[in-house]
Amino acid sequence: MSGTDEGGMDVIATAGHVDHGKSTLVRALTGMEPDRWEEERRRGLTIDLGFAWTTLPSGRRLAVVDVPGHERFVGNMLAGVGSVPAALVVVAADDGWSAQTAEHVAVLDALGVRHALLAVTKADLADARPVLDDARERLAATSMGAVPGVAVSAATGAGVPEVAAALEAMLAGLPAPDRSAPVRLWIDRAFPIKGAGTVVTGTLAAGTVAPGDRLQLGDREVGVRGVQSLGRPVERARATARVALNLRGIAVEEIARGDALLTPGAFRVTVDVDVTLDVAPDRLPAEAVVHVGSAAVGARLRPLEGTAVRLRLAGPLPLRVGDRLLVRDPGARRVLGADVRDVDPPELRRRGAARQRAAELAAQPTGAAGAAVELARRRVVRAADFAAMGWPVPDGATAVGPWLMAPGLADQLAARLPAVVARYRELRPLEPGPPVDVARRALELPDAELLRAVVRPPLALREGRVSAATAGLPPQVQQAVDAVRARLAADAFAAPEAPDLAAAGLGPRELAAAVRDGQLVKIADGVFLAPGVADVARQRLTGLPAPFTLSQARSAWGTTRRVAVPLMEWLDARGVTERLPDNTRRLR
Numbered sequence: 001m002s003g004t005d006e007g008g009m010d011v012i013a014t015a016g017h018v019d020h021g022k023s024t025l026v027r028a029l030t031g032m033e034p035d036r037w038e039e040e041r042r043r044g045l046t047i048d049l050g051f052a053w054t055t056l057p058s059g060r061r062l063a064v065v066d067v068p069g070h071e072r073f074v075g076n077m078l079a080g081v082g083s084v085p086a087a088l089v090v091v092a093a094d095d096g097w098s099a100q101t102a103e104h105v106a107v108l109d110a111l112g113v114r115h116a117l118l119a120v121t122k123a124d125l126a127d128a129r130p131v132l133d134d135a136r137e138r139l140a141a142t143s144m145g146a147v148p149g150v151a152v153s154a155a156t157g158a159g160v161p162e163v164a165a166a167l168e169a170m171l172a173g174l175p176a177p178d179r180s181a182p183v184r185l186w187i188d189r190a191f192p193i194k195g196a197g198t199v200v201t202g203t204l205a206a207g208t209v210a211p212g213d214r215l216q217l218g219d220r221e222v223g224v225r226g227v228q229s230l231g232r233p234v235e236r237a238r239a240t241a242r243v244a245l246n247l248r249g250i251a252v253e254e255i256a257r258g259d260a261l262l263t264p265g266a267f268r269v270t271v272d273v274d275v276t277l278d279v280a281p282d283r284l285p286a287e288a289v290v291h292v293g294s295a296a297v298g299a300r301l302r303p304l305e306g307t308a309v310r311l312r313l314a315g316p317l318p319l320r321v322g323d324r325l326l327v328r329d330p331g332a333r334r335v336l337g338a339d340v341r342d343v344d345p346p347e348l349r350r351r352g353a354a355r356q357r358a359a360e361l362a363a364q365p366t367g368a369a370g371a372a373v374e375l376a377r378r379r380v381v382r383a384a385d386f387a388a389m390g391w392p393v394p395d396g397a398t399a400v401g402p403w404l405m406a407p408g409l410a411d412q413l414a415a416r417l418p419a420v421v422a423r424y425r426e427l428r429p430l431e432p433g434p435p436v437d438v439a440r441r442a443l444e445l446p447d448a449e450l451l452r453a454v455v456r457p458p459l460a461l462r463e464g465r466v467s468a469a470t471a472g473l474p475p476q477v478q479q480a481v482d483a484v485r486a487r488l489a490a491d492a493f494a495a496p497e498a499p500d501l502a503a504a505g506l507g508p509r510e511l512a513a514a515v516r517d518g519q520l521v522k523i524a525d526g527v528f529l530a531p532g533v534a535d536v537a538r539q540r541l542t543g544l545p546a547p548f549t550l551s552q553a554r555s556a557w558g559t560t561r562r563v564a565v566p567l568m569e570w571l572d573a574r575g576v577t578e579r580l581p582d583n584t585r586r587l588r
């Protein structure tokens with residue numbers, strides 16, 4: 001739904017040759033003066049972007065970005081049309097299709113603008129019919145296709161209501177903007193307001209902005225103090241809309257046309273971009289200017305092959321896969337439309353890498369299917385990063401914490417993991433399996449958290465390791481442990497002395513392995529008992545009067561102080577016994 005929503009409206013831009021009557025028509029439609037500067041009014045020439053708005057007869061609100069036609073100001077024109085979904089193409093009946101008509105229409109075509117209305121102005125001065133026919137025929141060959149045309153005279157007013165009606169019809173066919181999308185507001189003006197600080201304006205093509213929002217500008221965050229739309233404060237502005245934001249914490253000198261205000265974290269900036277052009281040109285300039293939104297940034301072009309080109313931008317831009325760029329060769333006055341295909345492209349080092357990359361891009365579908373291919377190429381990405389690049393989550397991707405794994409990758413790695421564990425245990429038979437970081441590196445994963453999706457029975461994630469379920473101990477160690485356990489079965493508190501353990505081949509590593517495997521319990525350094533000793537110990541203590549002394553407990557257990565002292569503390573720590581202020585204990 002566009003139109004009457006709070007802050008909601010349609011936004012279009014004018015296009016056409018100098019003096020063909022764009023501003024005059026905007027004035028006739030809106031009753032507002034689009035030429036903001038005194039110099040513009042004096043010279044009767046639009047220099048910079050103008051803004052006007054009106055409520056159409058149906059109640060639909062329309063904002064118009066009025067662009068200059070003069071060839072010297074085509075940069076300003078580009079900043080004005082970069083975020084609008086539709087155009088009002090103006091051609092004068094007494095002059096016909098002209099140089100900047102062609103240039104502006106080429107720009108709209110390169111931007112992929114699909115919706116337009118043709119107005120043939122100055123119909124009071126010449127027969128509009130031939131110009132309507134000629135212009136419609138030329139427009140039919142562009143992204144705008146079959147465009148309705150209206151003859152109009154701002155001098156007599158004839159045709160103005162028809163232009164308004166035709167605009168309504170065109171606007172009804174515009175796709176609904178995505179109002180839940182993150183904000184990327186390309187700034188077209190920034191100015192100070194006394195007492196209010198810095199104000200920026202732009203065309204909000206997607207998303208929603210409200211006072212109190214925080215937005216990213218370069219590497220800082222700014223607060224939105226107030227939002228205005230069409231000259232009035234609003235509680236929120238929803239796309240599509242012309243908006244003016246009063247910003248907190250930034251001086252006007254720190255902002256320029258072409259900067260973008262972004263939903264924090266939702267975009268990443270880049271200087272390297274792989275694009276595909278609409279057509280493979282005969283020759284490409286080595287350098288060009290890239291236009292997107294209201295931004296214009298120099299770029300070096302590296303043709304890969306066919307329509308695929310790598311751009312190296314002179315400054316970073318917040319670009320996403322699926323963005324439409326305009327690549328302009330100012331010398332040749334030529335514009336090319338380009339689709340952003342990758343904002344984090346792989347380096348091209350090897351011979352033939354450029355050709356291979358071009359082949360990859362040619363084979364890669366766009367949209368969700370392309371996202372699956374992309375994720376397969378990257379294996380594992382941070383989900384937020386992937387989204388910020390402009391990719392949707394492909395079907396079959398595995399989400400693990402903040403990560404996204406390519407479809408099928410988890411299964412593939414799960415199949416490899418048993419061999420990794422087996423190899424590790426061959427080298428370190430006393431350990432149940434590799435520490436998670438060893439497994440992570442073996443599987444070339446960026447984060448051990450991803451092992452959750454890869455460790456499957458009989459393997460298990462236990463105590464920071466990928467453990468084999470049937471870990472067990474090497475036979476000799478097992479034998480020695482069995483002997484100790486037999487002895488403890490006969491006398492639960494007869495912990496073997498260190499020399500006995502050593503003589504049986506049970507050093508610290510072997511004992512640690514037996515503890516990890518659940519075969520022994522470590523009470524203190526050098527004191528090992530059987531699992532279940534807590535129950536036996538408690539059982540024996542029930543026969544004592546409460547409270548009892550350490551010495552009484554020692555006799556009840558029939559052991560030495562070497563075992564009784566740490567065992568008592570171990571039981572205290574586990575809440576089996578309670579230590580009283582006078583050092584006696586009672587059972588809990």
Ligand SMILES: Nc1nc2c(ncn2[C@@H]2O[C@H](COP(=O)(O)OP(=O)(O)OP(=O)(O)O)[C@@H](O)[C@H]2O)c(=O)[nH]1
Nearest residue numbers: 018019020021022023024045046069122153154155
């Ligand atoms: N007779 C007649 N004159 C018109 C009409 N529309 C515009 N004009 C005149 O044409 C001249 C140029 O009009 P603008 O509206 O400034 O033209 P523009 O396309 O905005 O020009 P730039 O912004 O400089 O590209 C002005 O003197 C207008 O009064 C019309 O329908 N009939």
Ligand SMILES: [Mg+2]
Nearest residue numbers: 022023045046
């Ligand atoms: Mg004008």
